[in-house]
Amino acid sequence: DIVMTQTPLSLSVTPGQPASISCKSSQSLLHSDGKTYLYWYLQKPGQPPQLLIYEVSNRFSGVPDRFSGSGSGTDFTLKISRVEAEDVGVYYCMQSIQLPPTFGGGTKVEIK
Amino acid sequence: QVQLQESGPGLVKPSQTLSLTCTVSGGSISSGGYYWSWIRQHPGKGLEWIGYIYYSGSTYYNPSLKSRVTISVDTSKNQFSLKLSSVTAADTAVYYCARVLRLRQIDYWGQGTLVTVSS
Numbered sequence: 001d002i003v004m005t006q007t008p009l010s011l012s013v014t015p016g017q018p019a020s021i022s023c024k025s026s027q028s029l030l031h032s033d034g035k036t037y038l039y040w041y042l043q044k045p046g047q048p049p050q051l052l053i054y055e056v057s058n059r060f061s062g063v064p065d066r067f068s069g070s071g072s073g074t075d076f077t078l079k080i081s082r083v084e085a086e087d088v089g090v091y092y093c094m095q096s097i098q099l100p101p102t103f104g105g106g107t108k109v110e111i112k
Numbered sequence: 113q114v115q116l117q118e119s120g121p122g123l124v125k126p127s128q129t130l131s132l133t134c135t136v137s138g139g140s141i142s143s144g145g146y147y148w149s150w151i152r153q154h155p156g157k158g159l160e161w162i163g164y165i166y167y168s169g170s171t172y173y174n175p176s177l178k179s180r181v182t183i184s185v186d187t188s189k190n191q192f193s194l195k196l197s198s199v200t201a202a203d204t205a206v207y208y209c210a211r212v213l214r215l216r217q218i219d220y221w222g223q224g225t226l227v228t229v230s231s
Contacts, residue, residue, distance in 0.1 A: 008129075037216050039217060039218070047223075048208055048221035048222065048223055048224050049159070049221060050211075050221070051216075051218065051219055052215065055217075061217070092158070092159060094159075094218070096215065096216045096217070099172060099215075100161045100172075100174040100175070100176075101161045102161070103158055103159040103160075103161075104158070105158050106158055108117050
């Protein structure tokens with residue numbers, strides 16, 4: 001299985017400040033079709049995960065533009081340009097280039 | 113908008129079979145390109161993919177659970193189901209059903225249901 005490693009484990013951010021989460025995969029997520037199958041999800045307290053970013057850098061429908069994704073190959077980053085109170089929760093990266101899809105261990109974001 | 117809802121017993125005895133059903137509304141389970149999946153989350157832990165089914169009945173199971181998992185689909189009821197046999201306390205988790213686009217992107221999740229394995 002592809003191992004997804006996220007850092008940091010947790011992040012405490014002042015509202016209005018930026019935040020960045022790293023995700024590294026044990027194998028390249030670049031498919032022969034030219035797409036990179038890396039996704040970001042946010043799990044707010046008491047809720048299921050919700051899709052934020054698909055294929056590295058595409059925001060899902062309704063996701064604010066303060067969220068952005070970047071990276072290639074095995075190294076990826078999720079950035080929040082200005083953290084808001086509603087952004088608290090656990091962020092997960094996920095790969096689906098190879099079965100079974102696997103998730104990172106999660107990064108917990110809280111507000112200072 | 114597609115909605116998914118899990119249902120089933122919240123308590124299962126060790127060695128018995130866990131059975132859950134996911135009811136899909138707002139869209140047809142027979143829509144091409146979508147795979148219907150089960151994912152679980154142990155208390156306070158990360159996410160583990162259990163398996164998926166296509167409306168045609170083709171399945172994929174995580175090798176770590178394959179010997180104990182069966183996923184089935186009932187297109188007439190717009191539902192799909194999970195059976196996990198020989199459960200132990202290690203199977204205590206929140207179980208989510210989800211829709212997966214082209215086997216790549218989980219775009220909709222159910223709210224999840226906590227299943228506790230205990231005598």
